[in-house]
Amino acid sequence: MEDLIENYGYLFEDELLKEIHEIGIYKSVKEGDVLIEIGDYIKSMPLLLNGAIKILREDKEGEELALYFIERGDTCTMTLSCCVGNSKSEIRAVAETDVHLIMIPVQKMSEWMRKYSSWQEFILQSYHSRMMEMLEAIDTIAFLKMDERLLKYLRDKAMVSHNDQLQVKHKDIAQDLHTSRVVVSRLLKKLERDNKIKLFRNRIKVIAL
DNA sequence: ACATTAAGTGATT
DNA sequence: AATCACTTAATGT
Numbered sequence: 001m002e003d004l005i006e007n008y009g010y011l012f013e014d015e016l017l018k019e020i021h022e023i024g025i026y027k028s029v030k031e032g033d034v035l036i037e038i039g040d041y042i043k044s045m046p047l048l049l050n051g052a053i054k055i056l057r058e059d060k061e062g063e064e065l066a067l068y069f070i071e072r073g074d075t076c077t078m079t080l081s082c083c084v085g086n087s088k089s090e091i092r093a094v095a096e097t098d099v100h101l102i103m104i105p106v107q108k109m110s111e112w113m114r115k116y117s118s119w120q121e122f123i124l125q126s127y128h129s130r131m132m133e134m135l136e137a138i139d140t141i142a143f144l145k146m147d148e149r150l151l152k153y154l155r156d157k158a159m160v161s162h163n164d165q166l167q168v169k170h171k172d173i174a175q176d177l178h179t180s181r182v183v184v185s186r187l188l189k190k191l192e193r194d195n196k197i198k199l200f201r202n203r204i205k206v207i208a209l
Numbered sequence: 210a211c212a213t214t215a216a217g218t219g220a221t222t
Numbered sequence: 223a224a225t226c227a228c229t230t231a232a233t234g235t
Contacts, residue, residue, distance in 0.1 A: 210235105211234105211235085212233100212234085212235085213232100213233080213234075213235095214231100214233075214234090215230100215232075215233090216230080216231075216232095217228105217229075217231090218227100218229080218230100218232070219224100219227095219228090219232085220226085220227090221224105221226085221227105222223105222224085222225080222226080
């Protein structure tokens with residue numbers, strides 16, 4: 001409950017906070033756990049308390065592409081669109097760090113929309129920011145060269161984990177950016193020469209935040 | 210000591 | 223920017 005107030009207290013009225021506390025299910029997720037798989041039907045929506053979640057798209061060959069991260073105070077917009085159409089998830093959500101969240105049954109969604117203006121505001125706002133992130137993701141993929149994409153990826157990653165020391169392997173990055181490990185290694189080397197990052201085995205320190 | 214996995218690099222397309 | 227082929231370095235058993 002304290003957690004809830006700390007993160008959402010400024011957003012929601014007391015009544016709503018109380019309801020969330022009563023109905024929501026507090027959940028703890030470990031880094032790397034898959035929260036939503038492509039094709040899943042979603043029956044509850046998550047409210048992030050802390051930690052970060054990575055949103056991935058996948059093509060028919062199983063090739064991945066990282067779209068964006070969501071953080072504390074965010075909710076999963078996929079959930080919202082799934083509620084509307086009662087359709088399946090188009091994305092995969094993987095815990096980027098250990099995550100604490102509250103699961104809200106989707107039925108409450110529309111009920112609270114009518115009952116609480118702060119909730120309606122929150123949902124609309126979060127739809128908006130997710131839309132913006134989506135556009136940014138498109139811009140990144142379409143307009144940025146691989147080296148710029150890579151640096152942005154590293155910065156985002158450092159940002160959401162509140163840590164400039166990233167525990168990653170080159171091949172994992174390659175997977176997220178949908179390129180090959182060799183390319184990533186080369187570009188990372190270049191970024192290191194430009195003093196943007198420092199390389200170690202299984203670890204990267206981001207300097208230019 | 211040996212095998213395995215991660216990372217670095219030249220050459221080619 | 224991708225791929226191949228190979229090297230070197232770090233780590234596990």
